Each structure stands twice: as C-alpha cells, then as structure tokens.
Amino acid sequence: MAKDPVRVLVTGAAGQIGYALVPMIARGVMLGADQPVILHMLDIPPAAEALNGVKMELIDAAFPLLKGIVATTDVAEACKDVNIAVMVGGFPRKEGMERKDVMSKNVSIYKGQASALEQYAAKNVKVLVVANPANTNALILKEFAPSIPEKNITCLTRLDHNRALGQIAERLNIPVSSVKNVIIWGNHSSTQYPDVYHAVIDGDKPVRAAIADDAWLDGEFIKTVQQRGAAIIKARKLSSALSAASSACDHIRDWVLGTPEGTWVSMGVYSDGSYGVPAGLIYSFPVTCSDGVWSIVQGLAVNEFSRKKLDDTAEELAAEKQLAYLCINE
Ligand SMILES: NC(=O)C1=CN([C@@H]2O[C@H](COP(=O)(O)OP(=O)(O)OC[C@H]3O[C@@H](n4cnc5c(N)ncnc54)[C@H](O)[C@@H]3O)[C@@H](O)[C@H]2O)C=CC1
Numbered sequence: 001m002a003k004d005p006v007r008v009l010v011t012g013a014a015g016q017i018g019y020a021l022v023p024m025i026a027r028g029v030m031l032g033a034d035q036p037v038i039l040h041m042l043d044i045p046p047a048a049e050a051l052n053g054v055k056m057e058l059i060d061a062a063f064p065l066l067k068g069i070v071a072t073t074d075v076a077e078a079c080k081d082v083n084i085a086v087m088v089g090g091f092p093r094k095e096g097m098e099r100k101d102v103m104s105k106n107v108s109i110y111k112g113q114a115s116a117l118e119q120y121a122a123k124n125v126k127v128l129v130v131a132n133p134a135n136t137n138a139l140i141l142k143e144f145a146p147s148i149p150e151k152n153i154t155c156l157t158r159l160d161h162n163r164a165l166g167q168i169a170e171r172l173n174i175p176v177s178s179v180k181n182v183i184i185w186g187n188h189s190s191t192q193y194p195d196v197y198h199a200v201i202d203g204d205k206p207v208r209a210a211i212a213d214d215a216w217l218d219g220e221f222i223k224t225v226q227q228r229g230a231a232i233i234k235a236r237k238l239s240s241a242l243s244a245a246s247s248a249c250d251h252i253r254d255w256v257l258g259t260p261e262g263t264w265v266s267m268g269v270y271s272d273g274s275y276g277v278p279a280g281l282i283y284s285f286p287v288t289c290s291d292g293v294w295s296i297v298q299g300l301a302v303n304e305f306s307r308k309k310l311d312d313t314a315e316e317l318a319a320e321k322q323l324a325y326l327c328i329n330e
C-alpha cells in the first residue's frame, strides 16, 4: 500500500541551499524512494517571485514522489501540519564576515518562527536548523517553542562530519564510503572539533594508524574542516549549497530511518551533560538513531588533547547563548 505523504517544510527555499535541497527531497533522497512528500516552501516577500520560480521548476521536473507544493511568504501557512522542518531561511555569512555578525539578524527570525512551528506544525515535528549560527538558532527555537520536545530540535553538523570523512578519504586515496565514525564535537563554527580518535576505515582499521601522521591529523586536518565553509565562500562567493543540502538530507534520513549498525553520525542536539558538556547548549555529539530517536554514543575515551577542544567549543557556545539573549532583549 502506498505510504501517506510526509509534509516537509524548507524555509529560505528561494535561496542557494533551498534551490539545491528541494529537488533532493522531491526525489526521495531525504526520506526514501517510497515516501511521497508534500513540500512546504517559505521565503520572505522580496523573494516571492523567485520562490514562485522554484515552484514552477518543481512542477516541470514532474517528480513522481511530489504530491503537493505549498509556496508561501506566510509563516503560519508554511508551518501548517508539517512533520519535518528544515530551517534554512536567514541571512547568510558573506566573505569576511564572522558568524557573530549574522547573530543578531538571525536569532530574532528564529524566535518568531519557533512560535509558528509550535502553533501550526504537527505535534511530533522534527526540526533541523541549518541557518547560522545554527546551534544557537536551534537553541532559541527550542526556548521559544517549549511544547516541542527538546529531542525534536537539532542543528546541522553533518556537513562538517561529511567534510571530515572526505578529507580522510582524500588523504588515504580511498572511497569516502570506506571511512566512518569521525566525530564533530561542539559548535558549527571554526571552534568545532573534528575528532578522528575513534574513526576507522574498512570496518575496523583505526584512521590514526592508517594515516600515521599525527602532526597532520592534529593540525592541518582539523583546521581544514573547521575552515571549509569559509574556503567555499571564498571560492564560490556563495555558501556551500550543494554539500549543505546533501548533508541535510543525510541528517534527516538517518534520524528518521536509523543509522546503520556500528556507525554513528554527528548531530547538534540538546546537551544532557554527556562528556562533561554543560547541559542547556545545542552541541554536536556522536549519535546513533533508531525508531526516529537519536541517542548520544556513550563511553568513548576523551584524552587531554580532545578534552581541551571539547571545552573550548562549549565555551564559545555559552558565549553565543549570552549574546543571543542580549540581541533578543535589545
Ligand atoms: N549548518 C551548515 O552546515 C550550513 C549553514 N549555512 C547557513 O544556511 C543559511 C542559508 O544559506 P544560503 O541558502 O546560502 O543563503 P541564501 O541567502 O542564498 O538564502 C537564504 C534565504 O533565506 C531567505 N530568508 C531570509 N529571511 C527569512 C525569513 N525570515 N523566513 C524565511 N526565509 C528567509 C532569504 O530570502 C533567502 O532566500 C545561512 O545562514 C548560511 O550561513 C550554510 C552552509 C552550511
């Protein structure tokens, strides 16, 4: 029997990431090749014409799984009954801008959209925040949508996770599918910590032994992953739309359909104090997912080198949280 369609909201749908993301969703990349979808697309009035253009193209592409399109500048209409919300809308970082510069513009958007999701979305809505500062926007959304369970509000660090897999694969000249269990800890920012202490290739061979170059792993590798977003912006003069869209699909797919046995992924989730990370931050942890629920992988060893990096990125998030509240109360 055919499945009922799932309603998926994409905010900022007329933007760069939105344009890459909506065809992936309509093709089944996010929820599976047998899962019909109804796409809800939100953007702001100045982008209404471009949004309508995206809608026209979706119609023209004749995606068999696409059972309906809601394209609107009205946030209540956009959020109505959605099961999944991918929050991409916001002001992007431009070349030379720090993430803090976009903070004040974006936290007030997320406060408003939290209320709309709370009021109009399906009760079990799963939320993925992509727009920067992604962790802090997700935290604001959580705070201002108190009836949405905190387990249902996440942010995207899967792009950083995939970037780390990609760098290891390039270095070893092996397919990226042979590498697994890297970890992104902390903030989706240049303080994030891409950790390969538990990563393996070909099922069980430690990455550190395979690469046998600690100086590269502790230096250039970490820096490359941390700075990859800025490098793409410099090269494209636009943000990493293709890879962000693909990683957003990976995030939701694994959350809804489950992570493969023996594999974890990185997700920005509400900290419960695991690994000594202060509770009350949205922080990227290694997680496994089953039956639509994520769980933080427990019991991984954290050495002194890693400890400092976990703490530094937590400190940045605590400072962002403070700044966000200042912006909201201004
Ligand atoms: N977490 C991650 O891994 C990544 C996050 N990003 C972030 O994703 C966001 C989107 O990036 P792009 O698509 O490149 O930017 P973009 O500027 O091309 O698109 C953003 C869209 O959001 C719309 N928008 C602005 N305010 C809105 C509102 N209140 N409601 C709905 N829509 C609104 C704009 O009109 C625009 O169409 C940025 O914040 C960027 O920094 C980008 C790459 C990776």
Ligand SMILES: O=C([O-])CC(=O)C(=O)O
Binding pocket: 092, 093, 132, 159, 228, 229, 230, 232, 239, 240
């Ligand atoms: O760095 C940025 O502003 C864009 C981004 O989040 C990324 O590509 O990771």
